[in-house]
Amino acid sequence: MGSRTGRIYALARKAAKAATMAMLIASVPAFAQQTAPRDPVEPPQAKPEPKILPRPAGAIARQSIDEKSMRALIHNLVSCGTRLTLSSWTDPKRGIGCGRDAIVARLNEMAKDSGGKLQVVVDKFESTSERTSGTPIPLENVYAILPGNDPKLSKTLFIVSGHFDSRPSDVMDPTADAPGADDDGSGTAVSVECARLLSRMGCNGPCVDARAAGRAYRATILFATVSGEEQGLLGSTHLVDWVKQQGYTVGGMLDDDIVGADLAAGGPHRVRLFSGNGELDDADSPSRELARAIEEIDGRSAIRMIFRQDRYGRGGDHYPFYKAGLPAVRFTEPLEDYNHQHQTPRTENGIEYGDYEKYLNFRFLGNVARDNAEALRQLAMAPAPPANARLRGAVMPDGKVSWSAEDDADRAGFEILWRETTDPRWHAYQFVAEPGEAVLKGVSTDNHFFAVRSVGKNGARSLAVPTEMERTGPPLPTPPKQ
Ligand SMILES: [Zn+2]
Incomplete structure (x- = not known):
């Protein structure tokens, strides 16, 4: 750029800035001008100007999201009839085992495409709660693991999780239909799509050139789909222990639960991101810091931070992590329809109840997948x-x-x-x-x-x-x- 052109640009910028300032001043109501803050400047001399390094290039493009495959996975999950954790783990056609099979099959395809980088694990365990009638029941979680390439940081785990179990109105009824398209086929599809996106990009294992090395995931990423959520957060509670047993520490846990619908007019809207306060006086919880980091990565136009652990009267898989003092947050759609959650499909007084695929919005769900994947990408690249x-x-x-x-x-x-x-x-x-x-x-x-x-x-x-x-x-x- 020649110096003359440079000057013209500078002048144009100055004029644009002045115009913006004039607009801003014009739009400030009179009372606000009167009560403009009059606090001492801190520090009294000029503030230091921090060196701000740009965030890493190579962001996940919205158009790279495979909405078709997300839709297909949710369809396969719904086709299992019910995925109540108390239903069959062995029937390939109906029950939660059918749901597990659909997820494992999809992840195995990705593992093959990743050239062996992505490892698929089926984790079997037992657990008990009021909602298992107080007797131990068999459960399974499915994980896909993308190992980090830094010798130290690869013991840090960034987790994205959805629950693949579902429920009808009666949480103890293993026979009634429970399609669970949104709760939580949607979160399951987000976790699985993140596995696809992140195992295909970046650089894992030995990186040859320096540019690629800057793009590597240093920490390990775990793409979880868990069971037992509706029976009392059994799968995620077990995951907290499993992570410890494997010698990992948790860098951050992103729970996606009910992220597939965007009912209100004027969408797509922002996804809600819940984070708990923690118990410290004068300092926020690690979960709150995770929420802030995600908002900063994905932008305020994508994320609506809500400074609350969860919606009132509901719980989710981030909770056991949060209670353990770990950074854990929950993504949930902007506005929920309770006729579509935890309901045995039926029509009563002209109202249709049930968690069907037809209520999902794949444009919105794709946005949520992108937001999760980009957050995981940047967090796993960080020191x-x-x-x-x-x-x-x-x-x-x-x-x-x-x-x-x-x-x-x-x-x-x-x-x-x-x-x-x-x-x-x-x-x-x-x-x-x-x-x-x-x-x-x-x-x-x-x-x-x-x-x-x-x-x-x-x-x-x-x-x-x-x-x-x-x-x-x-x-x-x-x-x-x-
Ligand atoms: Zn749920």
């Missing part, structure tokens, strides 16, 4: 999150953020993040190349939350780790002697 993130500097003019991290040749550095205590999202405050302590000159510890995350040379970010606060309580009266 490990920092450890021991701390905030010091109470009653001092400067905040001090410290953290530690193991050596990692593929890491560019760390982002120190901050946000107003009332803001839902982080902003980058500063970029620092090495672990240790950063002094935030003129930044009070009291007006913001802080976190640190790792940034790869490839631009992929780890989950943010909120800083643990220095805490000294106020002086309190001495309790009277007994």
